[in-house]
Each structure stands twice: as structure tokens, then as C-alpha cells.
Amino acid sequence: MPMNEQPPWGKKKKPAGPEDFLAILIQKIRDAFSGQGEGPAPRNDQGSPSSEEPPNLFAGAGKILAIVVAALILQGAFTCFYTIKPGEVGVILRFGKYTRTTQPGLHFKIPFVEDLAKVDVEKVRKEEFGFRSRNASASTAFDRKGYDFDRKGYDMESLMLTGDKDVIEVAWIVQYKVSDPVNFLFKVRDVAQAVRDASETVTRRIVGNMDFDYVLGNREVLAASAKRELQGQMDRLECGISVVTLQLLDINPPEQVKPAFNEVNEADQDMKRLVNEAEETYNKVIPKARGSAKQIVEEAYGYAAERTNRAAGETNRFKAIVKEYQGTEDITRQRLYLEAMQEILPKVDRVYVIDKSQQNILPLLDLTRASAKEQQPVAK
Structure with missing residues (x-):
């Protein structure tokens, strides 16, 4: 038999699972209340347990109370300190009433009096x-x-x-x-x-x-x-x-009306396209027509102003001539005659001079005009 192995009669039976452990714990509590946990009961001469002394119930209750108090102390020691993670805040309640809010880090609270609720304030x-x-x-x-x-x-x-x-x-x-x-x-x-x-x-x-x-x-x-x-x-x-x-x-x-909705959208897009084309044509033709109309109107205004000013000038000139004529009739008549001849004679090809003492017409030989005509090139 190997040295590290124990004989079957020397092994202690360990609980196989949580259920067995709980059953053993309950049995021990029952034994403590019944006084069996204090050691073997005294036996009489026949070998049977003596029943003269009653079991000590208070001793078992004291043990249970001590265990409970120890467990509460350990629990309070573990729960009095708490940690708040980054992005969280701690809300402390004392007997159910809000007391304070703690930020991330290690903090202390009164056990069994204050409760903690953590809230993630960074989570979306x-x-x-x-x-x-x-x-x-x-x-x-x-x-x-x-x-x-x-x-x-x-x-x-x-x-x-x-x-x-x-x-x-x-x-x-x-x-x-x-x-x-x-x-x-x-x-x-x-x-x-x-x-x-x-x-x-x-x-x-x-x-x-x-x-x-x-x-x-x-x-x-x-x-x-x-x-x-x-x-x-x-x-x-x-x-x-x-x-x-x-x-x-x-x-x-909705899915049921999507085909009809698409048709309406297509018709609406066609309408907008036609409207845009019409507006484009309108923007091309109408401004041009308005410009032409404005040009014609301005030209008419200019022509009217020109004729009016020219008529007013001629009227003023005629009035001035009449005024001068009334003062010096002979001189004015002669000046008018000379101005008229100065304007008419350059346009006349032939000039005839009539003298009262002569019976025949004497033509005026204009050598300057004749020489100018001779110098003109003859078209071939």
C-alpha cells in the first residue's frame, strides 16, 4: 500500500456538494440545540446514555448567536468600503433617504445604515x-x-x-x-x-x-x-x-402605396423639369424683348427731343431775324440774299449773267469747275 494512501477506515468523509454541506450544517445546529455537541453523553451501568441532566440549550444558542454576530461584523467590514468606477457616481441613502452623491474612487459608508446605488452617467x-x-x-x-x-x-x-x-x-x-x-x-x-x-x-x-x-x-x-x-x-x-x-x-x-407614390414623384419631377425649361425660355426671351422695347422708347424720346429742340432753335432764329429785319430791312434783305446764293450756287452747274445793257445772254465761264471735271478719271 503506498505511503500517501490512507486505509478506508482512516478516511474522513467529505461533503460531495453544497447540498451535503448544508445538510451537515443543519445537523450540527440541531446537535448544538440538543446538547450533543458538548461531547459524548454520560452512560449508566447498562451502557445506555444517562438522562438525568437535561441538555444545555442556552449554550447552543450562545454559539449560534456568536456565529451570527461574527458573520455580521465580517459583512459590515467588507461592505463599509466601496469603489465607484470612472463614468459612474454613487448615490448614498441613509435609512432610505438621500444623503449624498460620491464621485469615482474609494469611499466609506456606514454598514447596515447606508445603502449604495451606482449610476452610470457616461453611458449613452x-x-x-x-x-x-x-x-x-x-x-x-x-x-x-x-x-x-x-x-x-x-x-x-x-x-x-x-x-x-x-x-x-x-x-x-x-x-x-x-x-x-x-x-x-x-x-x-x-x-x-x-x-x-x-x-x-x-x-x-x-x-x-x-x-x-x-x-x-x-x-x-x-x-x-x-x-x-x-x-x-x-x-x-x-x-x-x-x-x-x-x-x-x-x-x-407605406409599402402598399409605394408604387403609386413613385409614380406621383416621377410626375412631379417631370412637372418641375417642364417648369424649369419654361422659366429658362422666359428668362431668355422676355428680358431681350423688354430691352428692345426700352430701346425703341428711348429712341423715340430722343427723336422727339431732337425735333423739339430743332424747332425751338429755328423759331428763335426766325424771331431774331425778324427783329433785325425790322430795324435794317435793306441790309438784312441783302445778307439773306447773299447767304441764299452762297448756299445755292455751289450746287449749280451752269451760271448765266444777265446784263440790262446787253441783249444777249453771256455765259459765265467757270474754268475752275471745268478743270476739276477734266481731272476726273474716265471710267473704262
Whole structure:
């Protein structure tokens, strides 16, 4: 037999599991109350236990009490110190009443008098409407690839009615953080449900006040307005949260009306294209026509001003001549005659001089004019 092995009669039977250990502990407690834990009972001459002295019940109770007190002391020693991790805060309650808030680090609390509740104030919590995330570890609401947009089972969350009585499906997400741990723990029983109810109320009211086309094209404006109103409601309820993001992720008409909706969109795009083409033609033709009309009007104004000024000048000239003529008739008549001849004679090819003493007409030989004609080249 090896040296490290004990014979079967020398081995101690160990408990096989927690159930056996619990059964042994209960048996020991029973033995302590019955006085069997003080050693073997005295026996009489026949070898049977003597029953003259009653078992010492107080001795067993004292042992149990000492064990319980020791366990309570050890538990208090272990629970009086606690650690708050980074990103968390500790809320201390003394007999159920809020006492203080502790920051990350090692702290002390009175055991059995003060209770601790830890709140993660850096964690971004989220609530999804109209869909559920396929991957629970999705890091951001803007990564649409990490989401499952299968709407089966969530139609009642996403279906809404717009201001022009059209049905639309809106999927959105709300992200928030804890800003006041005390209000977060004690003011509202279920903060997540309060966020869901308030967000649905705000979003449905905003979408219900807008037209279908406005909702499709202005999701950022609607999301910002919904975020402000949701934060206001959370502040009035004293939920102790701060809304980080309210994002409208998907806005579409219901599946049953998508073909008709696409046809309407195509017709609307064709209408806009034709309108743009008409406006382009209008912008080309109308300004040109307006410019031509303005040019004609300005030319007419200029012509009228020219004729008017010329007529006024001629009138003033005639009046001046009349005035001079009335003073010196002979000189004025002679000057007028000379000016008329100066203007007419250069245009006359032949000039005849008539003398009263002569009976025949004497032609005036203009050598200068004749020589000028001779110098002109003859066309071949």
C-alpha cells in the first residue's frame, strides 16, 4: 500500500456538494440545540446514555448567536468600503433617504445604515422606434448599416398621419444620458418608458402638423424641433436625463402605396423639369424683348427731343431775324440774299449773267469747275 494512501477506515468523509454541506450544517445546529455537541453523553451501568441532566440549550444558542454576530461584523467590514468606477457616481441613502452623491474612487459608508446605488452617467442609452438594432453593440445611431430596418412587428410605432391626411412611416432613435442621478433613480419609476411615451407624443404631433412633402424633405428641422420639445418634457417630469440625439433615420410611405407614390414623384419631377425649361425660355426671351422695347422708347424720346429742340432753335432764329429785319430791312434783305446764293450756287452747274445793257445772254465761264471735271478719271 503506498505511503500517501490512507486505509478506508482512516478516511474522513467529505461533503460531495453544497447540498451535503448544508445538510451537515443543519445537523450540527440541531446537535448544538440538543446538547450533543458538548461531547459524548454520560452512560449508566447498562451502557445506555444517562438522562438525568437535561441538555444545555442556552449554550447552543450562545454559539449560534456568536456565529451570527461574527458573520455580521465580517459583512459590515467588507461592505463599509466601496469603489465607484470612472463614468459612474454613487448615490448614498441613509435609512432610505438621500444623503449624498460620491464621485469615482474609494469611499466609506456606514454598514447596515447606508445603502449604495451606482449610476452610470457616461453611458449613452437609446430607445428605438419603428425598428430594432440587429447588433446590440452598434456604436452610433448614424451608422445605418448596423440596424435592422425590417419593420415587421413595429408598424404601430412607425405609422403616422401627416397634416394633409397622408400615411407615412417614420423610424427614429433617441439617445440620452443621465444628468441628475437622484432624479433618475427616484423621481420616475421607469425612465425608459417615459422617454418612449414622450418621444412618440412629440414626434407624432410634429409630423401631424406638417404636410407629407415637407416631412420628406425637412427631416433635420423636424428632428431638431422634436429634440427640443422632448427635452422640455423630460425636464418637467424631472427624469434627470439629457437628450443627446433625436434622429429621424427613415421616412417612407407605406409599402402598399409605394408604387403609386413613385409614380406621383416621377410626375412631379417631370412637372418641375417642364417648369424649369419654361422659366429658362422666359428668362431668355422676355428680358431681350423688354430691352428692345426700352430701346425703341428711348429712341423715340430722343427723336422727339431732337425735333423739339430743332424747332425751338429755328423759331428763335426766325424771331431774331425778324427783329433785325425790322430795324435794317435793306441790309438784312441783302445778307439773306447773299447767304441764299452762297448756299445755292455751289450746287449749280451752269451760271448765266444777265446784263440790262446787253441783249444777249453771256455765259459765265467757270474754268475752275471745268478743270476739276477734266481731272476726273474716265471710267473704262
